[in-house]
Amino acid sequence: MINVNNLTKQFGDNQVLTDITTEVKKGDVVAVIGPSGSGKSTFLRCINGLEEATKGEIIVDDITLTEKTLAQVREKTGMVFQHFHLFPHLKVIDNITFAPIETKGVKKADAEKHAKKLLETVGLSDKANTYPNQLSGGQKQRVAIARSLAMEPEIMLFDEPTSALDPEMVKEVLDVMKQLAQSGMTMVVVTHEMGFAREVADRILFLDEGAVVEETTPHAFFHHPETERAQSFLEKVL
Amino acid sequence: MIDLIPSIPFILKGILVTLQFVVASGIAGFIIGVLLAFAKIGKFPLLKRFADAYTAFFRGTPLILQLVYVYFVVPEVTGWEIPKLAAGIIAFSLNSGAYVSEIIRAGIQSVDKGQFEAAQALNVSYWKSMRKIILPQAIKHILPALMNEYIMLLKESAVISVIGAHDIMRRSQIVAADTFNYFGALTIALIIYFIMVRILETFGAKLEKRLRYSD
Numbered sequence: 291m292i293n294v295n296n297l298t299k300q301f302g303d304n305q306v307l308t309d310i311t312t313e314v315k316k317g318d319v320v321a322v323i324g325p326s327g328s329g330k331s332t333f334l335r336c337i338n339g340l341e342e343a344t345k346g347e348i349i350v351d352d353i354t355l356t357e358k359t360l361a362q363v364r365e366k367t368g369m370v371f372q373h374f375h376l377f378p379h380l381k382v383i384d385n386i387t388f389a390p391i392e393t394k395g396v397k398k399a400d401a402e403k404h405a406k407k408l409l410e411t412v413g414l415s416d417k418a419n420t421y422p423n424q425l426s427g428g429q430k431q432r433v434a435i436a437r438s439l440a441m442e443p444e445i446m447l448f449d450e451p452t453s454a455l456d457p458e459m460v461k462e463v464l465d466v467m468k469q470l471a472q473s474g475m476t477m478v479v480v481t482h483e484m485g486f487a488r489e490v491a492d493r494i495l496f497l498d499e500g501a502v503v504e505e506t507t508p509h510a511f512f513h514h515p516e517t518e519r520a521q522s523f524l525e526k527v528l
Numbered sequence: 529m530i531d532l533i534p535s536i537p538f539i540l541k542g543i544l545v546t547l548q549f550v551v552a553s554g555i556a557g558f559i560i561g562v563l564l565a566f567a568k569i570g571k572f573p574l575l576k577r578f579a580d581a582y583t584a585f586f587r588g589t590p591l592i593l594q595l596v597y598v599y600f601v602v603p604e605v606t607g608w609e610i611p612k613l614a615a616g617i618i619a620f621s622l623n624s625g626a627y628v629s630e631i632i633r634a635g636i637q638s639v640d641k642g643q644f645e646a647a648q649a650l651n652v653s654y655w656k657s658m659r660k661i662i663l664p665q666a667i668k669h670i671l672p673a674l675m676n677e678y679i680m681l682l683k684e685s686a687v688i689s690v691i692g693a694h695d696i697m698r699r700s701q702i703v704a705a706d707t708f709n710y711f712g713a714l715t716i717a718l719i720i721y722f723i724m725v726r727i728l729e730t731f732g733a734k735l736e737k738r739l740r741y742s743d
Contacts, residue, residue: 340645364651375646379664389650392660434646441650 291316291445291476292337297346299332299500306332307500310346314445319477321487321508324497325523330480333497334447337478338367351444368438372450374430376422376437382409383418386437394441401440408436412466428459432466439470446470448479484527488512496520532712535703539716542696543724549616549695550685554678556621561628568633579629586626592687595619599691616688620681627677635670636662668739675732679725686721696720 292314299307306329314320322330335341337348339360348355350363377385386408387401396404409415412432422430431451438446448467452460464486471477471490481487487494487508494511496504498519504511512528515521567579586594599615602608610618639662647657689698700717704710 338649340648361651364649367649369646369649371642371646371649373642375640375642377643377646377661388660389647389652392656393651393653437650 291318291351292478293347293349294333294337295347295349297333297336297348298344299329299336299341300344305500307336310497310500310502312495312502312505314476314478316444316476317474318493319471319475319479319491320493320495321491322478322480322495322497323482323484323487323511323523324503328497329500330497331449332500334369334449334478334480337445337447338364338369340369365441366444367447368441368443368445369447370431370434370438370449370451372453374422374427374434374454376430376434378422381419381421382414382425382433385422385433386440389437390440405436405440408439409433411439411469412436413462426459427455428462431455431459431463435463435466435470445476445478448477448481450480450482452481452483482527484512496523498523531707532703532709532716535707535713536716539696539699539703539713539720542694542699543720545613545693546682546685546695546697546724549613549620549688549693550678550682552617553620553624553685554681556617557624557628557681560621560625561632564625564629565632565636568629569636583626583629586623591619591623591684592690594623595687595691612688612691612693615691616685616693620685620688624677624681627680628674631673631677632666632670635666635673638669639665671736671739672732675728675736678732679728682725682728683721 294310294312297307297310298305310333322333324330332341336343337350337355339348339355343355348363351366353359353362353366355363376382377388380388383402383405386405387396387398390396390401390404391398406415406418409418412435414429414432414436417425417429417433422433425433435446435451451467452463455463460483464483467477467479467486468490479486479491489508491508494504494506494508495502496506496511496515496517496519503517504515504520506516510516511520512524515524564579564582567575570576595616598619599610599612602610602615636658643661643665644657647661652661685695686697688695689701692698696717700713704713707713
């Protein structure tokens with residue numbers, strides 16, 4: 291579903307990602323873990339072209355990401371951000387229907403019907419007509435997930451979706467993500483939630499200093515980390 | 529004061545001249561400002577450089593000199609006897625465009641970058657994101673500053689009197705010189721400008737309130 295080949299990314303002189311090669315299969319849930327500054331978010335943002343790779347290639351569903359195929363790749367990928375980025379001037383329902391109506395030409399009534407169904411899945415049916423600033427962080431993030439799903443992506447990218455949330459709201463977002471994973475969605479999740487990674491992920495991608503240090507199953511990663519760097523990271527976070 | 533009464537209609541006619549001039553410069557300046565603002569935030573380095581240089585020049589030289597320059601240099605170089613009002617409109621709209629472009633650029637850039645990224649991730653095109661996501665949020669920052677710019681423009685318009693356009697300022701000076709009543713004639717001009725600015729301010733405040741309402 292996603293093939294990353296020799297991905298390298300530089301910001302000026304700063305080398306953020308070095309020669310990353312990996313593959314995500316259809317239905318896989320991959321947790322990307324690593325210390326802050328390890329390039330996790332940049333890696334994720336390269337997949338849907340929010341950052342342009344300096345070297346290497348990204349292939350999403352057999353389409354090689356270039357400027358020309360950017361729209362095609364983005365059609366297949368949804369993204370959820372750490373800080374939600376809901377559109378503050380639009381009601382919750384309009385946040386969700388905006389992209390389908392504007393980019394796919396879906397009829398308003400159909401888009402709203404779909405949006406209501408999605409709001410039900412994320413447990414926010416009663417919030418359709420409120421503005422984002424009246425929602426809690428956890429609710430905002432669930433709306434953001436619904437907004438992404440409205441475009442019917444085949445892959446969902448999560449960029450630290452619970453890092454900006456108060457602790458008591460983390461679970462409601464993770465529950466929605468779990469539900470999504472169980473429905474067979476292909477997911478790449480940059481996260482600091484080790485519990486989630488252990489429980490839900492099929493695979494762990496451990497990044498440090500912009501390189502893949504370990505790529506393995508959650509069981510192997512959390513019980514027998516091979517590298518010293520992974521060991522010392524786990525000692526700190528567990 | 530009584531001796532001035534017959535001259536009052538003469539001064540009042542200047543309102544039309546001033547308004548004509550301010551509205552035309554305001555509209556043209558706004559269009560120039562929008563184009564420059566998009567050049568500044570766009571991805572073409574050449575356009576960006578041009579827009580930056582343009583702004584630096586028009587903010588870096590006196591408006592009155594720009595006006596006199598247009599009025600005297602254009603005929604000298606091209607042979608076209610430029611009418612006073614046209615010279616004024618050209619100079620003022622070129623100048624105002626520089627300020628407006630900064631107002632719009634700053635307004636757009638005040639919107640969280642994440643808004644644009646979210647729209648991109650949803651596959652919404654640049655111009656659609658700009659029109660329906662970014663600008664509706666930016667307008668709250670742009671409008672108050674833009675109102676300010678138009679108030680400045682209205683007041684600064686008095687400068688066109690130096691090339692002899694018959695605006696409020698010029699007419700009140702003519703009346704003053706005729707009647708030797710500087711106090712009376714110039715006070716009338718002061719009052720007229722003040723009332724016009726107040727009207728503009730009230731209008732701006734109403735518009736702002738309305739926008740805030742939609743938050």
